[in-house]
Amino acid sequence: MAIAIITLIILILLNGFFAASELAFVNLNDNKVKRMADNGDKKAQKLYDLISRPSLFLSTIQIGITLAGFLSSAFAADFFADPMAQALYDLGVPMSLSALNSISVVVITVVLSYFTLVFGELVPKQLAMQKAEAIANIAVGPVSLLAKVSAPIVKFLSFSIKIIFKLFGADPNAENEEATEEDIRMLVDLGRERGTIHPVERVMIENIFEFNDTTASNILTHRTDMIGLSADSDLNTVLETVNKYQYTRFPVYENNIDNIIGVLHVKDLFMYMKKDNGSTFILKEAMRAPHFVQDSQTIDKLFAKMRQENTHLAIVLDEFGGTQGMITIEDVIEEIVGEITSESMEPNIYDEEITKLSPKQYRVIGTYRLRDLEHTLNVSFPTDEFDTVRGFLINELGHVPAKDDHAVVEFKHLTFEIEGMDENRIETVLITVNEQMDDNSKETSGQTT
Template identity: 30%
Template sequence: MSEVPLSLLFGLLATLIVLSACFSSSETALMTLNRYRLRHLSRAGHRGARRAEALLERPDRLIGIILLGNNFVNIAASSVATLIALRLGGEGAIAAATGLLTLVILIFAEVAPKTLAALQPERVAFPASLALGPLLRLLYPLVWLTNFAANALLRLLGVDPAEGGGSALSREELRTVVNEAGAMIPRRHQKMLLSILDLDQATVEDIMVPRNEIVGIDLDSDWDDICRQITETQYTRLPVYRGAIDSIEGVLHVRRVLTSMLSGRFTPEELQQHLREPYFVPEGTPLHVQMLNFQARRRRIGLVVDEYGDIMGLVTLEDILEEIVGEFTTDPAEAVQDIHPQEDGSFLVDGSASVRELNRVLRWSVPTDGPKTLNGLILEQLETIPEPGTSLLIDDHPVTVVQTEGNRVKVARVQQRVQRRGRRPAVD
């Protein structure tokens, strides 16, 4: 080796350090790749993504070939550095060469390339896969032998190499991905996606129209009153019952009888002919299940019943869709019908306002597994029917009963959150 020019040895050393940097950066880049973006690019036909995805299908082999190459070039670089030290300063220069080589490899072959790969993994991983694929096929026997020994050692330690971590995202992980999408997904679309994720955490009981607020046609009423109700109603479908909602006979699609009403030949018999059989929904049905049930049965309205078969309320397909996209309304001032802002910063809230609506609009954090309405929250806390003027705190918000009707709270005034000592102020 004494005949080899020093310039050639220095060139060989520099080449080995560059190769070490390539192996180090490719390892970090391939392991840092976003697997979901990689899958998307691969399905879109990106060649580099396809090569990288093929390599990552067997990470043990990928790591094996990278480490084999990296250790080989590092050991070779150490040998060349030793020869250079002997040629320049004899045996006394070997220690200095070792320390200097360690510093050079640490900076130029480890820290710098790995940092670059972590910041821009696709820029490094896709070109690297072009070289690692053929290299893996060329050195496959050596890689297989290395992995066989390593896997045998892992099994002795009680670790099964075949058990890889699942790549499926949980609901909370997917929620984090949506929240961190930033400008890639408009904020309104993010809210819709998060609302879809929350559908299985709510039931029809959470969003139904309570029994006492169901608008329907009582066949025992005067016929002229029934006709007037049909022509003036704001709803497309109306439950039809006799005497009480429990004696329901069907659901009327109002548009089907308008022609007969305009022609003056609308009769009680024809009304009965246009009734559709009522559709009943168990009270604990999750919203995502009920949406699929509406689709399968081609229905848009259902009556919520309890375990005894008594009607508790009414739920529509629009109610479920509003949980995803927000309120449907032609008047922006009526976007939230149960919550009315006041000039002093407080809100007049109907007692029938749902807890989910209060949490969403007023930024409350009241659990939804208890009372479903503001009236229920007030009655649960006071344990009695309150008189107008009664005040209490709900989720640190002062609530004052403004009006009662029978045995329920009809209207209450909700004021801004009370700031407790040691508690961070709420963001409104």
């Protein structure tokens, strides 16, 4: 009896081994195994050879599971059914021996199914999901050996599978569907929830997905905020502008900002500062050729073009050929990694872009982008129509507010109060987050106080 029980336990554990192996192989990272194999890892080479032929290892493992299950059922019925029926009969159960034998088979099958389900399926598969690589490394040897021993049976099974697939018009050798953007986003969210992906990393990955959907017009510095140099500026004027704004590149225009004729790089000024005290300085000779891009160009293509042309600043043109603004390669990179603080500027200059005053109140500058505000406040804005908070508010009001108006705009559950104006431009805005409004409530309204 003891030998029979030990044999049954071995068969159940064998079933669990094959069940765990199957799930471990399926859950392996194929690319990681391939890299390890390419680097000379012998076990990884053996493992990749196996998992690269899914029909082989699946058929082999299924043979093992089927044999273990069949043998355990037959063995249990043969060794335990008759003794159990005889024991019940001797105890005086009022039934025939043949009937008790049938009942014993059913009881033994139920008990065996429980132990097989728990120890031969569920527990091994749970372990395989958590320790796929470790279990796969252990299983690759025995499964490979079984594949060689059962090669004729595996080939016959593979042939049968191909025939059935063809009957249904499917390709048994077809590759798995490629991971979609949505699949990757779900994995990123899962990683964030489990703590394996840092929130900053999640934001960067999300930004990469939006990279080819964002256009130059979404991230440019608007023409009204550009700091340019007139082509007839002397050296002293140029140096004053450079010292005041601390930029490394300045667009050079002739007559007006719509006629950009070049870009001045600050390092090109050094040779003129030592030469005749700057008396022979001519800005047109010091500047470099400008690079122009259309406002509709996506920033992934723009980034590739700027790298190819080795330029750090491009002038953005609208559909009529006028200057809409300018864009730097830093602006493009910031779309992935977030705001980059310049060493030459005080930190508070950047902090003023958006400041959290309290859990329900923010202060933003007028040129703050609506797309960034969407992420901060989790609110949808008409970003297809407007790029900045300034443009959005002017549209809601229907006019450019006067300096002392302190205009207020209500949008969904947000209150925008215009705090600062510079001539006709909105400089700073106070945003208050109110209680969520009813879906049927009026979403937007503008008023001045």
